[in-house]
Amino acid sequence: MLHIDKHRLVGDEVTFRGTPNIGGPLTPRYLMLHYTAGSSAESSVASLCTRKPSGNASAHLVLGRDGRIVQLAPFNVVTWHAGVSAWDGLTGLNQHSIGIEMDNAGVLDEIGGRCFTWFRKEIDTAEVQRAVHRHGGPQRPWHAYTGAQIERALELAELLVARYGLLDVIGHEDAAPGRKCDPGPAFPLAALRSRVTGRSDGLLEHRVVTASTLNIRRGPGADFEPVAAPLPRGTEVLVLEIGARWNRVEVAGPTDLEGWVANAFLGPVAAPRGREVAASAPEPAAAPRKSGRKPRH
Ligand SMILES: [Zn+2]
Numbered sequence: 001m002l003h004i005d006k007h008r009l010v011g012d013e014v015t016f017r018g019t020p021n022i023g024g025p026l027t028p029r030y031l032m033l034h035y036t037a038g039s040s041a042e043s044s045v046a047s048l049c050t051r052k053p054s055g056n057a058s059a060h061l062v063l064g065r066d067g068r069i070v071q072l073a074p075f076n077v078v079t080w081h082a083g084v085s086a087w088d089g090l091t092g093l094n095q096h097s098i099g100i101e102m103d104n105a106g107v108l109d110e111i112g113g114r115c116f117t118w119f120r121k122e123i124d125t126a127e128v129q130r131a132v133h134r135h136g137g138p139q140r141p142w143h144a145y146t147g148a149q150i151e152r153a154l155e156l157a158e159l160l161v162a163r164y165g166l167l168d169v170i171g172h173e174d175a176a177p178g179r180k181c182d183p184g185p186a187f188p189l190a191a192l193r194s195r196v197t198g199r200s201d202g203l204l205e206h207r208v209v210t211a212s213t214l215n216i217r218r219g220p221g222a223d224f225e226p227v228a229a230p231l232p233r234g235t236e237v238l239v240l241e242i243g244a245r246w247n248r249v250e251v252a253g254p255t256d257l258e259g260w261v262a263n264a265f266l267g268p269v270a271a272p273r274g275r276e277v278a279a280s281a282p283e284p285a286a287a288p289r290k291s292g293r294k295p296r297h
Pocket of ligand 1: 033034081172180182
């Protein structure tokens with residue numbers, strides 16, 4: 001059983017190796033999951049504990065394929081795992097999240113029916129999962145996570161969410177869509193998330209736009225570009241994912257339009273008439289802030 005003492009993880013197969021790549025104090029709101037795209041947990045730990053002229057990276061935990069955990073910084077200190085990122089109205093997620101790097105090579109290349117990592121190591125077919133990333137694109141081979149890793153990730157997520165009252169468990173791919181695709185489709189993120197937070201992505205709810213127009217964006221925040229023209233009042237949407245301030249929605253009807261809208265401007269389908277929202281403030285926009293950290297993956 002794992003537990004946390006003075007912001008450090010305590011339990012079997014847990015070690016601590018402090019990284020110099022840390023920021024100031026952290027009050028975590030989210031847990032963010034990553035893959036290392038590396039060759040081993042040891043090499044990733046070494047890399048995340050090194051200062052580099054090309055840009056320093058780190059995370060709170062590295063989770064090996066055998067379930068072993070190395071902690072690199074206490075949970076109340078900022079680490080550098082998210083890069084330019086946004087989630088639910090917040091930007092620069094290093095300042096708001098605990099990061100876990102899972103030892104996994106990521107997307108693989110297929111050559112003559114054999115699968116290789118980007119560093120040219122062949123991966124046995126038993127460790128390959130073919131899937132389409134939820135951001136789209138073709139079906140590709142991905143490095144599978146081990147059962148020990150998935151079990152340990154679930155235990156860590158339950159522990160951290162309970163200890164720090166975290167609002168959600170997200171992937172790097174959620175906070176940096178288009179730039180990042182980790183932890184990727186080989187990791188059961190939706191299942192872990194619904195188990196840990198009690199939210200289910202399977203519960204779809206219809207809502208309507210109550211502002212005169214409402215921007216629909218590529219991600220959960222006013223910094224993300226619109227995916228289409230603003231939705232007019234009365235547009236019916238299907239809520240796919242619920243955040244504290246932003247929802248991921250699909251526009252009802254024959255289109256494939258999907259994006260993020262501010263929750264405050266969605267109402268029940270049978271909303272009484274006359275309930276309007278000032279069109280001059282179509283979104284509760286957070287002040288744009290950019291993280292200067294070089295992204296790692
Ligand atoms: Zn990442």
